[in-house]
Amino acid sequence: DAMVIQNPRYQVTQFGKPVTLSCSQTLNHNVMYWYQQKSSQAPKLLFHYYDKDFNNEADTPDNFQSRRPNTSFCFLDIRSPGLGDAAMYLCATSKSGRAFFGQGTRLTVV
Amino acid sequence: AQTVTQSQPEMSVQEAETVTLSCTYDTSESDYYLFWYKQPPSRQMILVIRQEAYKQQNATENRFSVNFQKAAKSFSLKISDSQLGDAAMYFCAYRRKQGGSEKLVFGKGTKLTVNP
Numbered sequence: 001d002a003m004v005i006q007n008p009r010y011q012v013t014q015f016g017k018p019v020t021l022s023c024s025q026t027l028n029h030n031v032m033y034w035y036q037q038k039s040s041q042a043p044k045l046l047f048h049y050y051d052k053d054f055n056n057e058a059d060t061p062d063n064f065q066s067r068r069p070n071t072s073f074c075f076l077d078i079r080s081p082g083l084g085d086a087a088m089y090l091c092a093t094s095k096s097g098r099a100f101f102g103q104g105t106r107l108t109v110v
Numbered sequence: 111a112q113t114v115t116q117s118q119p120e121m122s123v124q125e126a127e128t129v130t131l132s133c134t135y136d137t138s139e140s141d142y143y144l145f146w147y148k149q150p151p152s153r154q155m156i157l158v159i160r161q162e163a164y165k166q167q168n169a170t171e172n173r174f175s176v177n178f179q180k181a182a183k184s185f186s187l188k189i190s191d192s193q194l195g196d197a198a199m200y201f202c203a204y205r206r207k208q209g210g211s212e213k214l215v216f217g218k219g220t221k222l223t224v225n226p
Contacts, residue, residue, distance in 0.1 A: 031212050042201060042216040043155070050212065088153060092214075097143045097162070097207065099214055101155035 003027050006091050006102035013081050013109055021076040021105045023091030031094040032074045034066060037104075038087045049074065081109045112137045114204050116217035123192045124225050130177075131187045131220050133202030139163075143205045144178065145214070146187045150198040158200070161185065163207070189222075197224045 005024050013019040025032070030051045035043035046060045049068045063085070065077040078085055086109045092101045113136045123129035135144070146158040161169045161178050168176050173193075177186045189196055202217040 033213065040219075042218045043214075045213050045215075048213055055213075090155065092155070094205075094212060094214075097160065097205065098157065099145070099205075100157075101147075103152075103154045106153075 004091060004093055004100050004102035006089075006105050008105060009103060011105055011107050013078075013107065015082065015109055016080045019078050019081055019107070021078075021089050021091075021107070023074045023076075023102055024072050025074075025093045025100075026072070027093055027095065027100060028071060029093035029095040029100075030071070032068060033090075033092045033094070033099070034074070034076050035090040035092065036087045037090055043090055046076070078107075081107070083109050085109055112139075112204050112206070112215050114202050114215050114217035116200075116202050116220050118220045119218070120221045120223070122223040122225060123189070125192055125194060127192055128188060128190045129192055129222065131189075131200050131202075131222070133185045133187070133217055135183050135185065135202070135204050137183070137204065137206075139206055141207045143207060144176075144185045145203040145205070146174070146176070146185075147201045147203060147216075148196075148198045149201065149219075150195075155201070159187065192224050194224050194226060197222055 033048040034046045037043040047066045067075045088104045090104045115134045142163045144161045148156045159171045173190045199219045201219045204215045
């Protein structure tokens with residue numbers, strides 16, 4: 001049974017058109033992460049939440065925003081996607097030292 | 111800042127043989143977690159093995175084991191009896207144990223090929 005679910009699996013968006021990626025979890029974990037992973041690279045942390053406390057990485061562009069309305073859901077908003085934002089976006093949760101990843105959303109910008 | 115280094119961009123192994131993937135890290139913390147994650151071509155990141163820094167005993171999970179050398183800040187992964195399904199990217203990762211900032215720091219990964 002999927003525990004961290006990302007929707008959609010594949011997303012195509014137009015250059016400059018806002019897009020939202022979603023993540024939900026059934027684990028009731030208090031920590032959630034968003035990572036960006038480009039081809040053949042390590043995942044790069046964009047933000048993470050500890051409960052409702054939001055932590056933005058210093059080098060995360062302002063173009064990326066996030067919302068966590070409740071424990072189960074977390075959203076990644078890209079306000080004006082550029083070609084360089086095409087990547088796999090990974091959501092993960094964590095509790096007691098274990099992280100669980102969703103299957104990712106592959107974002108294509110055209 | 112913590113860093114994780116994987117010095118082997120690519121490795122290959124014959125099916126049924128043993129392979130060791132290297133990882134070193136840098137931290138000033140005394141207690142933390144270390145992980146190996148596997149990312150097959152389907153791209154979902156899967157936890158392979160976890161080590162708590164205060165535990166001296168090396169973690170093992172079936173065919174996967176680690177050699178954790180805390181003083182040397184080294185955390186290598188040994189895969190025994192390699193199988194075709196082990197082919198994937200392997201990422202070493204670090205996480206602080208205490209505090210609200212619980213982010214995972216990843217190495218750049220090692221691509222493992224298993225030859226039949």
